[in-house]
Amino acid sequence: MDRRALGRAGEDAVAAALAARGHVILCRNVRTRYGEIDLVTADRGDLVFVEVKTRTGDGFGRPLEAIEPRKQRRLVRLARAFMQERGVLDRGCRFDAAAVLMTREGRVLRVEIVPDAFDVPI
Amino acid sequence: MLARVRSAVIHGIEAHPVDVEVDVGRGLPSFTIVGLPDAAVQEARERVRTAIRNAGYDVPARRITVNLAPADVHKVGSSFDLPIAIGVLSATGQAHPQKLKETMLLGELSLDGTLRPIVGTLAVALAARKTGITALVVPDGNGSEAALVEGVGVHAARTLGDVVGHLETRALLPVRHAPPFDPSTERGDGVDFSDIRGQSSARRALEIAAAGGHNVLLVGPPGTGKTMLARRLSTILPALTWQEAIEITQIFSVAGLLSAGSGPVHVRPFRSPHHTASSAAMVGRAPARPGEVTLAHRGVLFLDELPEFHRDVLAVLRQPLEDRVVSVARIHSTVTFPAAFMLVAAMNPCPCGHRGDSRRECLCTPPQVARYLSRVSGPLLDRIDLHVEVPWILPAELLSAPAGESSAAIRVRVQRARAMQRARFAGTPLCNAEMTPRQLRRHCRLSETEQAFLRGVIERLGLSARAYDRVLRVARTIADLEESNDISAAHLAETIQYRAFDRPLRLLG
Numbered sequence: 001m002d003r004r005a006l007g008r009a010g011e012d013a014v015a016a017a018l019a020a021r022g023h024v025i026l027c028r029n030v031r032t033r034y035g036e037i038d039l040v041t042a043d044r045g046d047l048v049f050v051e052v053k054t055r056t057g058d059g060f061g062r063p064l065e066a067i068e069p070r071k072q073r074r075l076v077r078l079a080r081a082f083m084q085e086r087g088v089l090d091r092g093c094r095f096d097a098a099a100v101l102m103t104r105e106g107r108v109l110r111v112e113i114v115p116d117a118f119d120v121p122i
Numbered sequence: 123m124l125a126r127v128r129s130a131v132i133h134g135i136e137a138h139p140v141d142v143e144v145d146v147g148r149g150l151p152s153f154t155i156v157g158l159p160d161a162a163v164q165e166a167r168e169r170v171r172t173a174i175r176n177a178g179y180d181v182p183a184r185r186i187t188v189n190l191a192p193a194d195v196h197k198v199g200s201s202f203d204l205p206i207a208i209g210v211l212s213a214t215g216q217a218h219p220q221k222l223k224e225t226m227l228l229g230e231l232s233l234d235g236t237l238r239p240i241v242g243t244l245a246v247a248l249a250a251r252k253t254g255i256t257a258l259v260v261p262d263g264n265g266s267e268a269a270l271v272e273g274v275g276v277h278a279a280r281t282l283g284d285v286v287g288h289l290e291t292r293a294l295l296p297v298r299h300a301p302p303f304d305p306s307t308e309r310g311d312g313v314d315f316s317d318i319r320g321q322s323s324a325r326r327a328l329e330i331a332a333a334g335g336h337n338v339l340l341v342g343p344p345g346t347g348k349t350m351l352a353r354r355l356s357t358i359l360p361a362l363t364w365q366e367a368i369e370i371t372q373i374f375s376v377a378g379l380l381s382a383g384s385g386p387v388h389v390r391p392f393r394s395p396h397h398t399a400s401s402a403a404m405v406g407r408a409p410a411r412p413g414e415v416t417l418a419h420r421g422v423l424f425l426d427e428l429p430e431f432h433r434d435v436l437a438v439l440r441q442p443l444e445d446r447v448v449s450v451a452r453i454h455s456t457v458t459f460p461a462a463f464m465l466v467a468a469m470n471p472c473p474c475g476h477r478g479d480s481r482r483e484c485l486c487t488p489p490q491v492a493r494y495l496s497r498v499s500g501p502l503l504d505r506i507d508l509h510v511e512v513p514w515i516l517p518a519e520l521l522s523a524p525a526g527e528s529s530a531a532i533r534v535r536v537q538r539a540r541a542m543q544r545a546r547f548a549g550t551p552l553c554n555a556e557m558t559p560r561q562l563r564r565h566c567r568l569s570e571t572e573q574a575f576l577r578g579v580i581e582r583l584g585l586s587a588r589a590y591d592r593v594l595r596v597a598r599t600i601a602d603l604e605e606s607n608d609i610s611a612a613h614l615a616e617t618i619q620y621r622a623f624d625r626p627l628r629l630l631g
Contacts (some may be wrong), residue, residue: 046183078152083150092148094183116183120152 010054010100011038017098021113023048032081035074039098040082047093048115049079054100064100064114072118077097125212128226129205130152130249131190131197132242132365132410133458135376135411142202143189144209150181155206157190160198169200169231170207177235177282179216187235196409196454201240204229204259207282208289219289220522226250229261229287239263241378243408244371247271259285259295265383267375269298270386272366301385305362309437315354315532319523320515324351327510327620329532332358333539334599337443337465338506342512344475349394351512354426355466356390357389357423357529360537366420369460373419377412385533391421393463397430401438406459408452415442418463429497429525436474436502439465443505446556465506469498479514507555507592508620539602554599559591566594567611575611579618 018074023041030037039050051071053063067075075095083089097117101110123145130137140157155168162303171181188206190197205227211217228246230238243264248271250258255284260268265278277295279285287293313352316326324340328351331338338355339518340348358444362370374380380387395403395414396496407412425431442448442461449458471477472491486494503509515523543553551557559563568576597613606613 011174066599080150094151116151119183120150 006056006102006106007052007054009106009108010102013032013100013111014050014113015039015041017111017113018043018048018050018096030082032078032085034081035054037075037078037082045092047079047083047088047091048096049075049082049093050096050098051075051097051117052098052100054102056102056104063101064097064112064117067097067117076120108118123215125209125222127205127209127222128255129202129228129264130226131201132245132247132376133195133200133455134408135242135245135373136561137242137245138195139249139253139255140195140197140202141191142205142209143191144206144213145187145188145189146182147212149185149404151185153181153186153291153382153409154189155188155190157188157193158196159202160196161204162200162310163190163197166200166203166206166231169203169233170210172233173231173235173282174207174210175604176233176376179212180209180214182214184214186213200230200238201228201242201243202245203231204237204261204282204285207231208285217290219284219286219291220291220580222508223291224255224287225257225259226255227259229259229264229279229285230416231282236363237261237279237281237285239382242605243268244368244375245272247276248625249373250274259288259398259605262343265298266301266383266385267380268334270371272300272548277493303364303386303388304369305364305388309582313354314357315527315591316525318347318526319520321347321351321512324510325399325510325532325620326595327508328355329358329536330524330596330599330603331355331464331466332360332532332536333509333603334338334543334554334596335464336509338416338467338501338508338510338554339506340466340510340512341471342468342469343470343477343479343514343542346514349424349426351396352422352426352466352468353392354529356392356422357462358434358532359390359464360533360540362390362420370420370432372414373416373460376410377417379417392424393418394424394426397425397427399431399435401432401435405442405510406450408450408459409457410457412459413448413450415439415448415461415463416459419460421463423463423465424469425465428469429494433497433499436499440501440505447456451554459507459588463558467498467506467614481514504588504592507596510620535603538605539599541580542602542605554595554602557598558597562591562594564600566609568594568614572609572611572614573614576614579614583618583621585621589621 018041023043026040030041038052039049055063094116095118097114099112102108107117123148127142129139129140129142174181212219230240232238239261243260247268250272252273259277262278262280268276276298278298288295367386391412404413406416425490446462447458448461472486473494474485476482596617597609600613601609
């Protein structure tokens, strides 16, 4: 599988896992002015912005560690743009982080979801 | 939702009320603290968040804004953890505290939700009483200290959960009672004047110093007991009054020198900063770090090797010696700390220390000696009433000398002399050393014969006019020790012995 297909498969797995937890999937790979958000869902009235990291084997460090402060700030900027474009800036929202571990053939080994993974950095 | 919790911040050694407002709103999740927080207050975010979770509550993904009002006062320290946590719990509807209006909260949170002791609790309790707050919730380790203030109910809590239970009136915390106050002058380390053999004139000088509150300079070769003598001075000073004990406890509390769970300070402080101390260490730092002169308040500040201190350190001592307080000015604020201490300084007669020593030859050249002595500036010496020589004693003499009088026996005489002074001044000043020039002229009147005697001595020894006032002041104390209303020629004669530095010829060889 190529990298794009792997990423796509990982997002599918996370969307399925979130739906099973009661999230309503709103959009996938939604484009804003500043870039793309992997997944936007609604969880009990809160908007949830999800960043998905897919890996095959953990030779390059744990996937969740890849979401470091700079990526967090980027995601916050994307979320703000998303809410602004749709006029929902006053909605409660949060950021979840998801990690998917797969085999090279595209079999999902593990899905890990961290709800409320970080705050808006100052 | 908005919650308002009362707390306080330390400025100098006093506390000022601070309102902690917490708002939880919609929007991108964030946790912001505004109102001039310092680094320790900023870090409260991480402690509060974790402590709340570990105490079994939740920090929801909401926009949390904490405002510390008034906004123009710098907020320092870790004591805002508890009020912020209670504010978050209340604003998110997880707790329903009913006693927030009349209660002041302070405490540092540990990650597991337990409360850690903080500094300055006594000052906060005093401020609470002044603002009309009736209850105070503090960490368990600070309970005894806060309970010293009457009129404020002090509740000591161990965990965040305890505080929530108390404020919701589900599980009230008991009111702490003040620990007993016993102003004993026995120091914990058991030092006593009876440890000192020989050195009768130095012992006498320290007794006079204690009786009149005079500053002392001890001059002598190394190893003659200058440090030993100074250390024992606080054991013959009068016992602490309640008011003095509260002042000292408040200072020690702000400085973080009070051990957790301890009550009021019972003994006069003895501080001996090393001669490498900086002037900031000596006078303190704004907004809330008392220096050595303040830590020695109502006690003794001992400066060993006086000429070795940095020149600017000696210069900053002049204000506290004159005004009994020290002001520290910084760009954003000026703080005044109390600094009513007795100064005891010690020095060698020359750089090598052996000038005038019968056993060893002094290797210093006259210019070296002059430079050494000149480091101690005139204005500082001016504030030191008693200059005492502490000579070398022969070992044989030392062994045969009887054990000296005990501190307790000397203290009886000191307290009697202090009683004379209290009666004379009726309140202010406290002792002879603090007399104003006008009081000096009124209370130290000399008869014709004594005046003539003093004039003769001054001429013969070449004493300065400045020294004249010093002599009268000390003579007054010596007369008080004998419970005599008049200053006699004998009192004056003894006083002259304690002016070694005003007789430059002798010291400069």
